[in-house]
Amino acid sequence: MKRHDTLSRPAVQSLVASRIREVANAGMGRSDVLPFWFGEPDEVTPDFIREAAKAALDTGDTFYTHNLGIPALREALACYVSELHQPVTADHIAVTSSGVSALMLVAQLLLNPGDRVVIVTPLWPNLIEIPKILGAEVVSVPLQLSTQRTDPIWELDLDQLLDALTPNTKALLINSPNNPTGWTMQRAQQQIVLDYCRKHGIWLLADDVYERLVYDVPVGTRTCAPSFLDIADTNERVVSTNSFSKSWLMTGWRLGWMQVPTSLMADLGKLIEYNTSCAPGFVQQAGIVAVERGKDIVAHSIARYTEARNYLYEQLSRPVFREAGIVAPRPAGAMYLFFRIEGETDSLALCKRLVSEAGLGLAPGSAFGPEGEGAIRWCFASTIERLALGVQRLEDFIGKR
Numbered sequence: 001m002k003r004h005d006t007l008s009r010p011a012v013q014s015l016v017a018s019r020i021r022e023v024a025n026a027g028m029g030r031s032d033v034l035p036f037w038f039g040e041p042d043e044v045t046p047d048f049i050r051e052a053a054k055a056a057l058d059t060g061d062t063f064y065t066h067n068l069g070i071p072a073l074r075e076a077l078a079c080y081v082s083e084l085h086q087p088v089t090a091d092h093i094a095v096t097s098s099g100v101s102a103l104m105l106v107a108q109l110l111l112n113p114g115d116r117v118v119i120v121t122p123l124w125p126n127l128i129e130i131p132k133i134l135g136a137e138v139v140s141v142p143l144q145l146s147t148q149r150t151d152p153i154w155e156l157d158l159d160q161l162l163d164a165l166t167p168n169t170k171a172l173l174i175n176s177p178n179n180p181t182g183w184t185m186q187r188a189q190q191q192i193v194l195d196y197c198r199k200h201g202i203w204l205l206a207d208d209v210y211e212r213l214v215y216d217v218p219v220g221t222r223t224c225a226p227s228f229l230d231i232a233d234t235n236e237r238v239v240s241t242n243s244f245s246k247s248w249l250m251t252g253w254r255l256g257w258m259q260v261p262t263s264l265m266a267d268l269g270k271l272i273e274y275n276t277s278c279a280p281g282f283v284q285q286a287g288i289v290a291v292e293r294g295k296d297i298v299a300h301s302i303a304r305y306t307e308a309r310n311y312l313y314e315q316l317s318r319p320v321f322r323e324a325g326i327v328a329p330r331p332a333g334a335m336y337l338f339f340r341i342e343g344e345t346d347s348l349a350l351c352k353r354l355v356s357e358a359g360l361g362l363a364p365g366s367a368f369g370p371e372g373e374g375a376i377r378w379c380f381a382s383t384i385e386r387l388a389l390g391v392q393r394l395e396d397f398i399g400k401r
């Protein structure tokens with residue numbers, strides 16, 4: 001009898017397992033460990049959103065919905081996006097079961113095996129691995145931690161990015177504000193990149209989940225990162241994926257959306273049918289309330305995280321940490337401080353030691369691609385008190401090294 005192996009596809013076998021998980025698994029369930037490893041707001045979803053889900057359940061909203069989402073939510077999202085960016089109609093918006101599901105759907109929509117996808121790294125591991133599941137080739141353009149100015153800052157060398165966008169490139173994936181560095185692409189660079197992608201027919205995939213979490217924005221200005229949606233036509237080769245997770249404190253709800261050219265919508269509907277069929281109806285009902293009445297939540301998170309970011313940045317810039325080789329930039333967006341440790345070559349081993357010896361849970365830089373090696377990510381969506389405890393533990397650990 002012919003022998004058959006029982007393994008998954010080679011593309012799946014070669015996916016990298018999450019190193020953030022590897023560290024977290026070493027410390028989860030230990031009450032003495034302070035967890036700053038995952039990218040998750042520390043507050044529960046506000047009452048009025050939870051109430052909306054409960055009310056929907058009480059009225060029996062327990063059935064499948066339209067593949068692309070309930071019309072009222074698509075309309076609400078179209079209004080929300082139109083206010084933030086440019087006018088867009090609901091026929092460009094599809095509701096998805098999370099931001100990460102939206103990313104997988106884009107990959108399924110557009111990527112053939114062997115297609116070249118360019119990404120800017122360090123980057124959230126899911127964004128690096130998802131195109132590979134479809135057999136695409138992923139090419140990285142690394143950000144640089146510039147220490148030329150008084151403040152260290154993560155920067156993109158635009159020429160390097162444009163050089164990587166060879167004529168056979170299928171898509172460019174930009175996550176701005178970026179997880180893990182907080183790097184936030186500014187309008188001038190976006191315009192050049194958009195023009196270049198237009199000229200060469202390259203799809204621009206924008207992961208905008210952190211667009212509302214921006215700091216140092218002048219009072220009275222909209223709290224939203226510059227977006228390709230501000231400058232692109234709604235029917236060109238630009239897809240934006242987004243999520244309820246970070247803007248409205250809804251990580252566990254698994255609700256997201258995407259904006260696409262209408263030419264993709266029918267096929268997207270088919271893919272949603274064959275992936276999840278639809279997002280849960282009562283979750284979508286809660287989503288409507290979040291979008292329509294969630295302004296204060298965004299403002300509240302920005303105020304908290306600004307304070308947390310400033311605190312952590314100032315602490316990690318103290319001489320005791322600088323002398324230990326820590327270079328800490330002040331992130332412009334998202335909710336992470338991604339600091340480098342001079343001379344460090346094994347951030348995974350270091351993070352495991354921090355868990356076991358110091359009770360401090362951080363994410364190793366190497367989880368975000370090889371370009372992240374030597375750095376560590378600290379999620380600052382937390383209280384100052386907890387951050388202070390974490391800083392003290394890091395200081396004690398360094399003292400003993």
Ligand SMILES: Cc1ncc(COP(=O)(O)O)c(C=O)c1O
Nearest residue numbers: 039098099100124179209243245
């Ligand atoms: C860059 C980035 N994109 C997308 C997501 C997906 O968010 P969710 O699947 O919770 O909607 C995350 C979550 O951490 C992220 O960091």
